[in-house]
Amino acid sequence: MLPFSEDAKYWEPLAAELRKVARVGANEKLDPWKLAGAFGLQVLDVHALLDKIPSHHGSHLKGHGRDKWSGGVYPIPLDDGTLICMLNPFHSRRRNKVTLMEEVSHIHMDHEPSGVSYDSHGLLVRDYHAKQEKEAYGIGAAALLPWKAFFYALNAGKSVEEMAEIFEVSSDLIQYRIKITGGSN
Numbered sequence: 001m002l003p004f005s006e007d008a009k010y011w012e013p014l015a016a017e018l019r020k021v022a023r024v025g026a027n028e029k030l031d032p033w034k035l036a037g038a039f040g041l042q043v044l045d046v047h048a049l050l051d052k053i054p055s056h057h058g059s060h061l062k063g064h065g066r067d068k069w070s071g072g073v074y075p076i077p078l079d080d081g082t083l084i085c086m087l088n089p090f091h092s093r094r095r096n097k098v099t100l101m102e103e104v105s106h107i108h109m110d111h112e113p114s115g116v117s118y119d120s121h122g123l124l125v126r127d128y129h130a131k132q133e134k135e136a137y138g139i140g141a142a143a144l145l146p147w148k149a150f151f152y153a154l155n156a157g158k159s160v161e162e163m164a165e166i167f168e169v170s171s172d173l174i175q176y177r178i179k180i181t182g183g184s185n
Contacts, residue, residue: 003147004182007138015142018101018108027149029168032100032140039107041073041085043100049086066090071099073106075113083107094170101140102133109135138180144169145177154183 002009019026022035036043071087078084085103087096111132145167153163160178164171177183 001148001151003151003180005180007134008142008147008181011135011138011142012147014105014108014139015146018104018139018143019146022143026146030101030143032097032104032144035104036085036100039104040077040082041100041103041107042078042082043085043087046086046089062090071096071103073103073113092170094164094168094173097169098137098140098144098173101143102136105136105139105143106132109139111136141173141177141180144173147181150177150181151183154178
């Protein structure tokens with residue numbers, strides 16, 4: 001049983017692979033923090049980091065820039081092969097859940113890390129690869145909301161808010177998944 005849209009049909013088996021690595025069944029909740037370790041990701045406490053970086057960068061990330069980023073992986077592994085993952089500490093845990101799944105999906109798909117450069121304010125920013133980002137987000141969303149369980153909840157008439165509670169994700173993710181799978185018009 002696959003979703004209706006072509007993108008979602010492609011993403012679903014890839015998401016199932018992630019769920020298999022996580023050792024969760026079709027109706028079980030996937031915990032991306034547990035899965036991250038299987039992909040060599042160490043999720044850092046970014047609140048503590050923000051206090052240690054140069055003040056102009058920290059001020060930006062705590063203030064004006066706090067809603068302009070979700071998370072990322074530092075592309076150079078540590079000596080033990082571990083990669084460092086940073087999630088926006090100003091986002092909710094439910095929002096960070098899909099961000100972490102997106103980062104796991106980038107590694108699972110062996111995506112090329114994006115480059116970084118300085119913006120007009122002298123801040124480091126990363127390149128944006130739309131195709132990779134769309135794919136990683138779609139796979140991550142599918143891993144958190146596997147089609148069969150998601151379809152049954154949707155078909156049973158569950159509201160967006162009810163499904164967000166059932167799957168412990170944001171309402172925005174539920175709405176995205178409905179739209180991207182072709183679950184409604």
